[in-house]
Amino acid sequence: MLERQILKYLYSNYPLAIFMILLLSAMQSSVVLNDENVGKIFYWFFGLFILQGLRFLDYYNYRWRYQSEIYSIYEMFRNFRLGAIFTGVFLGAFPVLVIDTVTITDMVFIAFVFAGITAASITSLGVDRLSLTLFLATSLLPLLFCFFSIGGYMPNIMASMIFLFMIYLIVNGNRFRKQIVANVELTSEALQGKKALLNRQLISELIVEIQTAYLDKQLTLKLFDNVLEEIINLSGVQYGFICQVEQRSAYELSSKVLVNLGGLNLTQLNGDALKVDELNLRPLSLEAYISQVIISRKNIEVDHIEVFEGEPRTMVIGNLFGIPLLANGKVIAVIGFVDLYDTNLEERIVFLNPLFQTIERILSNFSYGELERALEGGLDK
The missing domain is CATH 3.30.450.40 (GAF domain)
Known part of the structure; x- marks a missing residue:
């Protein structure tokens, strides 16, 4: 019951999360785009678009299976986590691809965009610790190493801040998960109690019906x-x-x-x-x-x-x-x-x-x- 509710929560945020990733990635690309990296950014965004399209198909696959109540929890968790991991890998690849063709100001802007995307992932991925951790690691660690590779006081401070920010998001995500799980468990208990009460009422009615028929x-x-x-x-x-x-x-x-x-x-x-x-x-x-x-x-x-x-x-x-x-x-x-x-x-x-x-x-x-x-x-x- 708990796993099904977690899956329902994860997939309920899917369409908006996919849309925002594509929108922010497009805006980010338009800012750092230049003659030297236009080809790299085009192919990168095209790959990201295809990946998000596959995630969207997975969302509809879940919706269809959820309505028919025939689906494997393991399979749906696997699909969701793979989507989160590959999205993190694609996002993390962006600063690696453009680091040689952009200024330090552009890199700071990229870090700003990544901060927004990863902070928002708390609400969309926070209930699944593994998805959140893998997404944050695959998206933020490449950016961290890019700043370290630039060298200098400010880039090193930025890299350190990114690392601390990632740790904070993971810890905060665990706290968020506990709150959501507690709410799901309370809701589940309430539904089970309501169902049990209704079942007892129906059983009582059947007992009365049988006894009345016998006496009559x-x-x-x-x-x-x-x-x-x-x-x-x-x-x-x-x-x-x-x-x-x-x-x-x-x-x-x-x-x-x-x-x-x-x-x-x-x-x-x-x-x-x-x-x-x-x-x-x-x-x-x-x-x-x-x-x-x-x-x-x-x-x-x-x-x-x-x-x-x-x-x-x-x-x-x-x-x-x-x-x-x-x-x-x-x-x-x-x-x-x-x-x-x-x-x-x-x-x-x-x-x-x-x-x-x-x-x-x-x-x-x-x-x-x-x-x-x-x-x-x-x-x-």
């Missing part, structure tokens, strides 16, 4: 379908299902899929005399792990299991979190969630435990065959 004898498959859909929306998982089970022995069980959202093929979990050994013939399959949930009577979270989608059946690799619902020490139902990408399903679902407990209490009032008839409207319970 209005339990239906559609109700459980809607409840499971809300659970999926709250947790963000891709697939969910509820199946009622009856463990006849250690080797045999009955199972009926009541609700299945997302399109998983669960035909292997439907049957009145399912053999546990047969369910475990494919040890990495969904049905094998569901049988383990039933036998162990414990939550199970497993990564990289084999699941099937749709008709005809297509096998994909997913991650499972199975929850047994108990009555009198026996498993009466299983709620399962499958996600093809996320491997931390329990963390996303644990806050729904009060809802699962309510479903467990409701289902415990029905026997195996009785529940299906009740949900289909055939039993006045």
Whole structure:
């Protein structure tokens, strides 16, 4: 969360930073331009312009990926830092290219421009210590060495001032970063608290809805379908299902899929005399792990299991979190969630435990065959 907010802050300043670098570089070039360095400055500015164009494309790449919420934090940080480093290298190359063709007054003017650009970088790069440090080092150190190479009292003092200025910017940048990070963390905590409060409210509403339907004898498959859909929306998982089970022995069980959202093929979990050994013939399959949930009577979270989608059946690799619902020490139902990408399903679902407990209490009032008839409207319970 913090890294994503830092990236958002860094890229939000990108267009303005790119524009100001090009504008100030153009103004700087126009001041020191003469017949001796016109070629060098032209090629230098052309290269800088191309680089900033690539950075601008990277900005739009981030914007597009941010909206689709599909992007690698590592990749975007890498792109941003490379852009900052190469920009610093290009800026630092300018005084090196023109030092033999300009006066000391021109060099002081260049230092003045660099002071403005690097000071402004605190606000655009300060939240990322590495980007700021590399940008300052690559842009200011060449200027520092240029003044030292000129020689004399004033150039040496200028070089010393540039070094001290760079250290000051790095220290001040760290302070700025701490303030921004603290603000981001506070904002993140506030958003998480607001989301948690909203989730608790939605869970309470679902619990009341289920209890009311039970008391009014209005339990239906559609109700459980809607409840499971809300659970999926709250947790963000891709697939969910509820199946009622009856463990006849250690080797045999009955199972009926009541609700299945997302399109998983669960035909292997439907049957009145399912053999546990047969369910475990494919040890990495969904049905094998569901049988383990039933036998162990414990939550199970497993990564990289084999699941099937749709008709005809297509096998994909997913991650499972199975929850047994108990009555009198026996498993009466299983709620399962499958996600093809996320491997931390329990963390996303644990806050729904009060809802699962309510479903467990409701289902415990029905026997195996009785529940299906009740949900289909055939039993006045």
